Amino acid sequence: xxxxxxxxxxxxxxxxxxxxxxxxxxxxxxxxxxxxxxxxxxxxxxxxxxxxxxxxxxxxxxxxxxxxxxxxxxxxxxxxxxxxxxxxxxxxxxxxxxxxxxxxxxxxxxxxxxxxxxxxxxxxx
Amino acid sequence: xxxxxxxxxxxxxxxxxxxxxxxxxxxxxxxxxxxxxxxxxxxxxxxxxxxxxxxxxxxxxxxxxxxxxxxxxxxxxxxxxxxxxxxxxxxxxxxxxxxxxxxxxxxxxxxxxxxxxxxxxxxxxxxxxxxxxxxxxxxxxxxxxxxxxxxxxxxxxxxxxxxxxxxxxxxxxxxxxxxxxxxxxxxxxxxxxxxxxxxxxxxxxxxxxxxxxxxxxxxxxxxxxxxxxxxxxxxxxxxxxxxxxxxxxxxxxxxxxxxxxxxxxxxxxxxxxxxxxxxxxxxxxxxxxxxxxxxxxxxxxxxxxxxxxxxxxxxxxxxxxxxxxxxxxxxxxxxxxxxxxxxxxxxxxxxxxxxxxxxxxxxxxxxxxxxxxxxxxxxxxxxxxxxxxxxxxxxxxxxxxxxxxxxxxxxxxxxxxxxxxxxxxxxx
Numbered sequence: 001x002x003x004x005x006x007x008x009x010x011x012x013x014x015x016x017x018x019x020x021x022x023x024x025x026x027x028x029x030x031x032x033x034x035x036x037x038x039x040x041x042x043x044x045x046x047x048x049x050x051x052x053x054x055x056x057x058x059x060x061x062x063x064x065x066x067x068x069x070x071x072x073x074x075x076x077x078x079x080x081x082x083x084x085x086x087x088x089x090x091x092x093x094x095x096x097x098x099x100x101x102x103x104x105x106x107x108x109x110x111x112x113x114x115x116x117x118x119x120x121x122x123x124x125x
Numbered sequence: 126x127x128x129x130x131x132x133x134x135x136x137x138x139x140x141x142x143x144x145x146x147x148x149x150x151x152x153x154x155x156x157x158x159x160x161x162x163x164x165x166x167x168x169x170x171x172x173x174x175x176x177x178x179x180x181x182x183x184x185x186x187x188x189x190x191x192x193x194x195x196x197x198x199x200x201x202x203x204x205x206x207x208x209x210x211x212x213x214x215x216x217x218x219x220x221x222x223x224x225x226x227x228x229x230x231x232x233x234x235x236x237x238x239x240x241x242x243x244x245x246x247x248x249x250x251x252x253x254x255x256x257x258x259x260x261x262x263x264x265x266x267x268x269x270x271x272x273x274x275x276x277x278x279x280x281x282x283x284x285x286x287x288x289x290x291x292x293x294x295x296x297x298x299x300x301x302x303x304x305x306x307x308x309x310x311x312x313x314x315x316x317x318x319x320x321x322x323x324x325x326x327x328x329x330x331x332x333x334x335x336x337x338x339x340x341x342x343x344x345x346x347x348x349x350x351x352x353x354x355x356x357x358x359x360x361x362x363x364x365x366x367x368x369x370x371x372x373x374x375x376x377x378x379x380x381x382x383x384x385x386x387x388x389x390x391x392x393x394x395x396x397x398x399x400x401x402x403x404x405x406x407x408x409x410x411x412x413x414x415x416x417x418x419x420x421x422x423x424x425x426x427x428x429x430x431x432x433x434x435x436x437x438x439x440x441x442x443x444x445x446x447x448x449x450x451x452x453x454x455x456x457x458x459x460x461x462x463x464x465x466x467x468x469x470x471x472x473x474x475x476x477x478x479x480x481x482x483x484x485x486x487x488x489x490x491x492x493x494x495x496x497x498x499x500x501x502x503x504x505x506x507x508x509x510x511x512x513x514x515x516x517x518x519x520x521x522x523x524x525x526x527x528x529x530x531x532x533x534x535x536x537x538x539x540x541x542x543x544x545x546x547x548x549x550x551x552x553x
Contacts, residue, residue: 008333012186013437013526015329056334059180059194060310061282068170071285073180073196082338089310103200121180122196 001033007050009043018047055079059121060089062107064097066124072097073121074107080116088112100124133239138164140452141231141244143219143397146174147438148429149250150202151445152452156248157209159453164242165206165213166233172206172213173199174252175275176438178282181303187439198438214240222247222397229401229424246424246452249398249412250445253391253430261295261389265351270358274300274388278307287311289384293361294318295349297325297332299436301388306335315341316382319363321348321370324498326390326525328436349385350377358385391434401425408475409433415464415480416489417451418444423462426452433477433492436527440492447490460484465541472496472546474524483536491530495522495546505530508543522546 002022009016018037022030030051038044049055057079061071080088088111095108101120108118142153145167156163171177176184179195186192193201206213217235231242255273272280272288278300280286290313294301297320305315318336323346325332336343344363350372351362365376393411395403403412403420411432412420418428428448429441463483469476476493493505499522504515517530534542 008329010330010334013183013328013330015333015526054338056338057182057192059182061180061285063285071282073194073282075180075182075194075197085310103197121194122177123200 004051007047009038009046011040011042011046014039016043018043020047020051022051054082056082056085058085058088058116058118060092062092062095062097064124066097069124072101072124074118075121076116077106077119078116080114084112084114088114088118092118097124133241136164136240136242138162138242138244139456140164140246140248140449141166141229141242142248142250142449143231144168144174144250144252144429144431145172145206145213145215146250146252146429147176147199147202147441148252148431148445148448149174149248150199150206151442152248152250152426152428152449153211153213154202154205154209155446155449156453157211157449159450161453161456163211163449164244165211166217166219166231166242167213167215168218170216172203172215178275178278179303180282181307184438187437188442195438202442219397222401224401224422245456246426247401248445248448248452249395249403249420249425249427249431250429250448251394251397251431253393253434255300256387256390256392258387261387263295263349263352265362266354266358267352268354268356268358270354270383271352271385271387274298274304274386277304277386281307281311287313288386289313289382291316291382292384292386293349293363293380293382294386294388296320296387296389297327297343298388298390299327299331301386302327302331302335304386304388305341306339309339309341313384315339316380317342317344319344319347319349321346321366323368324523324525327388328525352385353379358383361385391430393431393433395431398425398427398431403427406475406479409477413479414477415462415482415485416478417454417482417485418448418478419451419455419462419482421464421480423459424455426455433475436525440527440529443490465536467542467544469493469544473544476544481534481536481542487534487536489532489534491516491532491544492527493530493544494524494527496524498523499546499548501548503546503548506545506547507532507534508545510540513545 006017021033058076105120139161140163153165176195176199182194184193184198221232223230233240349361350364353360360381365373412427426448428444464480474494474496507514
């Protein structure tokens with residue numbers, strides 16, 4: 001049995017410390033045995049997911065052709081695997097925004113084949 | 126508005142809001158919604174304040190129950206301000222504010238000309254500034270490559286420049302932690318985060334998601350002693366410190382870097398407040414306020430990080446909303462306040478409000494930070510003349526995490542109040 005103590009939940013500023021016990025089977029898959037210390041369902045889900053595959057929202061900026069607004073803040077519209085953050089950001093460096101755009105507009109659909117979209121998080125008017 | 130380039134343009138308004146960050150936007154919105162004529166003045170070219178460069182998410186959890194990025198959070202307020210037709214002066218600098226008998230005159234300037242704005246009430250939403258290398262004990266040279274975390278954030282997120290490739294971060298404030306992650310994502314290598322105190326000063330969740338996610342080392346009780354390099358920074362000497370904060374001789378280590386980022390705290394920005402003789406609390410470094418965010422000078426209100434440095438923008442907006450509606454109430458009746466002192470003992474680092482207007486609303490939103498970490502259950506008490514009331518119990522209290530309690534003050538007479546944290550050793 002593997003145990004992780006004091007996993008800090010990042011869902012909200014409260015930062016609950018969660019304890020998880022899990023077993024690793026022969027085919028390397030993980031089976032969660034117990035979770036404690038969370039104080040909401042989101043926290044429990046976070047802890048489970050953190051053991052299986054950590055997910056994060058990607059936030060970064062994309063180059064624009066506007067002098068007064070040189071970078072556009074963007075985000076992924078869903079969480080992506082932590083390990084994919086840097087590869088996606090590298091890919092986004094190849095893009096330049098040349099037209100006005102409003103927050104929420106999709107800029108890249110399924111970057112690197114991921115089940116997420118990169119959307120504008122700010123307006124360029 | 127017709128602007129004459131050669132003369133001073135005179136404008137009359139009921140309320141002038143200084144600063145269009147989250148506090149100022151909320152204050153202007155609530156003043157307008159309460160029926161006042163309000164003007165918003167902003168030094169930068171866009172509304173939104175520091176949120177424009179805070180591109181990470183996690184904003185708005187309290188206010189919207191959603192995880193927004195900084196620009197998205199700001200945009201919601203900016204759209205409301207625009208739909209309410211609140212006049213917003215951007216790229217406009219306030220040179221001086223003069224207090225008249227029943228009003229305030231603001232002397233402002235922007236590229237279109239000079240303005241003389243007369244307002245009955247003033248809301249200060251001027252935010253805070255970062256502490257710099259001049260405010261910490263840092264020996265050695267001052268070459269290029271030393272930046273505050275917020276400045277580095279501006280370089281990366283607004284301008285698109287990377288401030289360095291081999292970076293040391295001094296201080297574990299939230300902006301420093303956020304920047305450690307941001308710079309890593311942009312291809313820089315963070316050598317380490319060095320915190321002089323035995324515990325980090327940023328939120329636990331930021332230690333987890335900014336440092337641990339990317340295996341960035343955090344060195345506690347360790348700080349940067351000396352900066353090396355002539356034109357560009359070449360390295361720093363770090364040193365361990367003991368419990369009393371004294372350097373441990375012989376523990377010095379040289380670290381190569383091309384950039385040093387400082388995340389060593391924020392201080393409320395109150396140049397204008399001080400010029401108007403608004404009394405400043407030495408604990409918060411912001412103006413003393415009552416429960417209506419009214420400073421000790423009648424007609425001057427303050428909100429957001431200019432009052433005290435918040436962890437969460439949601440509470441910054443909240444204080445702006447209170448300031449806005451209170452300012453409108455005040456200009457409508459100009460009732461004389463009956464202020465009683467609300468103090469704290471040495472278990473509390475600071476708290477807001479430091480005064481209570483005895484005749485005003487009794488619902489008091491209390492914000493406070495404990496002086497030290499309380500890891501046993503403790504109760505936060507309100508002490509009046511002869512009585513002690515437990516306002517709330519906490520399992521844990523940390524100076525780095527601001528807590529809020531809303532309570533009804535049953536003020537019987539003109540009696541001073543005091544706040545106290547009491548540890549209950551395993552009684553619960």
